[in-house]
């Protein structure tokens with residue numbers, strides 16, 4: 664069997680201190696040439712601080728707590744697929760949003776996870792500064808660690824504001840990434856079943 668490449672540590676993330684970011688955004692407004700005291704901007708630093716904390720709240724996510732017992736021992740060995748999981752993230756190069764859909768599948772060995780937990784795992788990693796490739800890999804790796812299935816497949820399609828709003832301005836270009844572990848990496852029929860379930864041609 665081939666080994667799963669790009670193993671990333673996903674279960675233990677450093678916890679961050681809760682800081683008031685408002686003074687930083689106040690200063691940023693000034694440096695951008697704005698007047699932070701004008702009416703529309705008075706509370707903006709506070710609002711941006713709150714928004715940024717939410718958009719990066721994944722750093723505080725405790726995956727074990729989040730899964731919280733929603734693991735079930737069952738005799739089920741068919742593929743489980745959760746399609747079209749919407750996510751919103753921030754690219755770590757520009758701190759601009761990228762967003763799209765993720766399709767997650769796994770082939771259980773003896774354990775399944777509550778279906779609603781999968782979008783929550785996606786959010787826990789999307790709400791950080793990310794690159795799409797790592798986000799995809801982390802979701803796959805986490806499912807692998809938690810459920811210990813025969814294999815995991817994740818496909819991610821996203822559009823990046825840093826491409827849409829600046830530089831190349833390719834407003835309709837999207838990026839696709841995938842992470843295939845275990846049977847999804849080693850067995851073409853498993854991978855093909857996943858791809859057909861999410862309507863993609865084999866890669």
Ligand SMILES: [Zn+2]
Nearest residue numbers: 754756757825
């Ligand atoms: Zn970017």
